[in-house]
Amino acid sequence: MKQHRIAVFGGAHIDRRGRISGRTAPGASNPGTWFEETGGGGFNAARNLARLGHRVRMISPRGGDAAGELIAAAAAVAGVIDCPFTFLDRKTPSYTAILENDGNLVIALADMELYAHFSPRRLLQRATRELVAASDLVLMDANLPQETLAALVRAASGEGRLVAGIAVSPAKVIRYGECLAGLDFLFMNEAEARALTGADNADAEAWPALLRAAGLSGGVVTRGGRAAVAFDRLSACLASPPSLPALADVTGAGDALASGFLSARLSGLELAASLRHGMAAAMITLRSPYAAAEEMSLSNLREALALVPVPRMLS
Numbered sequence: 001m002k003q004h005r006i007a008v009f010g011g012a013h014i015d016r017r018g019r020i021s022g023r024t025a026p027g028a029s030n031p032g033t034w035f036e037e038t039g040g041g042g043f044n045a046a047r048n049l050a051r052l053g054h055r056v057r058m059i060s061p062r063g064g065d066a067a068g069e070l071i072a073a074a075a076a077v078a079g080v081i082d083c084p085f086t087f088l089d090r091k092t093p094s095y096t097a098i099l100e101n102d103g104n105l106v107i108a109l110a111d112m113e114l115y116a117h118f119s120p121r122r123l124l125q126r127a128t129r130e131l132v133a134a135s136d137l138v139l140m141d142a143n144l145p146q147e148t149l150a151a152l153v154r155a156a157s158g159e160g161r162l163v164a165g166i167a168v169s170p171a172k173v174i175r176y177g178e179c180l181a182g183l184d185f186l187f188m189n190e191a192e193a194r195a196l197t198g199a200d201n202a203d204a205e206a207w208p209a210l211l212r213a214a215g216l217s218g219g220v221v222t223r224g225g226r227a228a229v230a231f232d233r234l235s236a237c238l239a240s241p242p243s244l245p246a247l248a249d250v251t252g253a254g255d256a257l258a259s260g261f262l263s264a265r266l267s268g269l270e271l272a273a274s275l276r277h278g279m280a281a282a283m284i285t286l287r288s289p290y291a292a293a294e295e296m297s298l299s300n301l302r303e304a305l306a307l308v309p310v311p312r313m314l315s
Helices: 041-051 065-080 112-118 120-124 126-133 147-157 171-184 190-197 205-213 253-266 269-285 296-305
Strands: 005-009 013-020 032-039 055-059 061-063 085-087 094-099 105-111 136-141 162-166 187-191 217-224 228-230 236-239
Touching: 005 205, 013 065, 013 147, 032 041, 032 065, 032 162, 041 055, 041 065, 041 126, 041 136, 041 253, 055 065, 061 065, 061 112, 061 126, 085 217, 120 147, 126 147, 136 147, 136 253, 147 162, 147 171, 147 205, 162 253, 171 187, 171 190, 171 296, 187 190, 187 253, 205 217, 205 236, 228 269, 236 269, 269 296
Parallel strands: 005 055, 005 136, 013 094, 061 085, 136 162, 162 187, 187 217
Antiparallel strands: 013 032, 094 105, 217 228, 228 236
8 A cells, every 4th residue: 555645633632531430429439440541533543544554744732741742652653753833831632531330421521722722823834834735635633723724724725635624523523614615524423413514313324415515525424333424526325334242442433434534545445445444444443442543554454344344325
């Protein structure tokens, strides 16, 4: 597979997840376990794409603290070229969640203020402009401010370059509103698709028309364990994910799907084949306890592909 040049703009932060061991006792100390790793939609995708053989640069705001050093170390391990905008007097963003024993969320705290400081003017720096111009794919996530996403889409559009986005959450995906038409693909789940379109209870096959009407020319909508739908300007397809005997953690599966899909698309594969590659990458992540699976590789992706069914083309 040819190595492509990729620039990723977006979230690179610390994810902390605490799981209560027994029955939740509100307002009291609960025994449990604690897990911490580096995360962020953009950073997860950047590490996956690097492990799939691409030359990836990650551009993200970061604090001058120990958490920022952890992210730099994780980038190096995955083979990502780290290009942070470092704010020495601020904290690296973090997301902290407390989960019940069954995995349901009790409460979470998102300390993401630093992302608001990634303004459009930072895209005007010569090194950043040259990086975008030299890239085959520019990928972003909605942790960035709305005006920055719009400016980045404008800067990246044209010259045969792929421009793609990761939704992150229903609350943040609407930040793409004014630049949807400039994206080649947007990766989202059903809740995020509903936030963009205002549609409730849409069937999988209805999402391409609804999202095109909203201004998007291509995207993928995942639906948990149910069939995912992908579309571009000319076609649409539907594929059901294979059942897995056990799931380690669903965190990062959507970012992995975006990575596998875009890697295939960069290699010239059509929509259905790209969706299969995306689902295979998601499978690898679902088997891993980490949001960016250390097992992600071309050889493991080929093995996982054998388990993914051929998508059904939609009329």
